[in-house]
Amino acid sequence: xxxxxxxxVLEADAAVIAAERRNAVVLAKSITIDNLNGGGNRVIQIQDxxxxxxTEGVAAPVETEVDRWKYTALAGDQITLxxxxxxxxxxxxxxxxxxxxxxxxxxxxxxxxLE
Amino acid sequence: xxxxxxxxxxxxxxxxxxxxxxxxxxxSEDWPSTHNAVRAKTFRIDVTNQVPYDLSYIIPTGxxxxxxxxxxxxxxxxxxxxxxxxxxxxVLVGFKPGNFLSQWYIPAGKSISQLEYAQMYPDLDxxxxxxxxxxxxKDSPYDDPRIKMYLVKDLSPxxxxxxTLEGVDYEKIVVGLTINKCKxxxxxxxxxxxxxxxxxxxxxxxxxx
Numbered sequence: 001x002x003x004x005x006x007x008x009v010l011e012a013d014a015a016v017i018a019a020e021r022r023n024a025v026v027l028a029k030s031i032t033i034d035n036l037n038g039g040g041n042r043v044i045q046i047q048d049x050x051x052x053x054x055t056e057g058v059a060a061p062v063e064t065e066v067d068r069w070k071y072t073a074l075a076g077d078q079i080t081l082x083x084x085x086x087x088x089x090x091x092x093x094x095x096x097x098x099x100x101x102x103x104x105x106x107x108x109x110x111x112x113x114l115e
Numbered sequence: 116x117x118x119x120x121x122x123x124x125x126x127x128x129x130x131x132x133x134x135x136x137x138x139x140x141x142x143s144e145d146w147p148s149t150h151n152a153v154r155a156k157t158f159r160i161d162v163t164n165q166v167p168y169d170l171s172y173i174i175p176t177g178x179x180x181x182x183x184x185x186x187x188x189x190x191x192x193x194x195x196x197x198x199x200x201x202x203x204x205x206v207l208v209g210f211k212p213g214n215f216l217s218q219w220y221i222p223a224g225k226s227i228s229q230l231e232y233a234q235m236y237p238d239l240d241x242x243x244x245x246x247x248x249x250x251x252x253k254d255s256p257y258d259d260p261r262i263k264m265y266l267v268k269d270l271s272p273x274x275x276x277x278x279t280l281e282g283v284d285y286e287k288i289v290v291g292l293t294i295n296k297c298k299x300x301x302x303x304x305x306x307x308x309x310x311x312x313x314x315x316x317x318x319x320x321x322x323x324x
Contacts, residue, residue, distance in 0.1 A: 054190055056178060056179050092285055
């Protein structure tokens with residue numbers, strides 16, 4: 001299972017955990033938020049970024065962002081969530097992670113699978 | 116204890132799921148004159164080549180996309196059809212799981228699932244009739260495809276309409292194709308035995324009567 005560690009960044013700079021793959025979806029399998037040395041509580045979100053296909057209803061689709069998961073990590077805390085807690089967190093396009101506040105001391109590790 | 120297992124009295128042989136080299140195919144007489152190159156003729160498969168190809172679409176809930184397997188530069192055309200009269204493409208279609216259905220049309224606009232009573236045809240705007248004839252992903256799984264198409268040059272466009280059901284914002288629909296390219300050689304005077312062995316490929320009109 002591949003994984004990626006990133007620091008907490010704002011939505012505008014959202015960190016790419018897994019790039020979009022045309023014939024697969026990205027499933028979140030584990031996540032650890034290390035906020036032991038963070039500057040405060042941090043709201044962490046997993047974001048799905050993709051451009052839908054041309055359809056009967058939409059002739060010119062644009063890039064779309066959908067938040068798939070959200071968690072508030074308390075300052076001085078570290079949590080790990082596994083496959084059961086993340087069941088159903090599926091990204092159709094690229095999987096990105098961001099925080100409500102940029103914090104170089106708050107780390108997020110995400111394990112994922114392409115299915 | 117020592118046990119000697121007895122020899123099985125019979126074994127089950129699973130036939131190949133695709134046309135193989137040396138197989139015979141026969142195109143029935145109901146093919147129109149526009150397909151004289153194959154109509155009422157028998158061919159031997161000389162060469163095969165299996166080409167996998169994945170198609171993928173992200174479709175919002177309640178919306179649909181037509182996948183046109185024919186050749187051309189249209190937005191919805193996927194260019195899967197053969198270009199040579201001596202080619203037959205046997206295409207297996209499988210779906211990865213998801214919250215969607217597929218409807219099938221050939222030619223465009225004519226459903227293969229229409230019943231005989233008036234208005235009993237698939238209608239995506241109708242909450243009940245959208246399910247009429249709809250194929251689900253589990254009907255033809257990605258790893259065990261059960262939908263097959265037989266494509267020859269200049270066949271009318273075969274359309275697969277994919278639509279996302281309610282309950283999700285978007286769905287990613289992954290369609291796995293295995294295109295079994297078959298190079299055919301005509302048997303000028305097939306024997307009765309050849310005709311009995313040949314796989315009969317009928318024109319699509321037989322699906323509607």
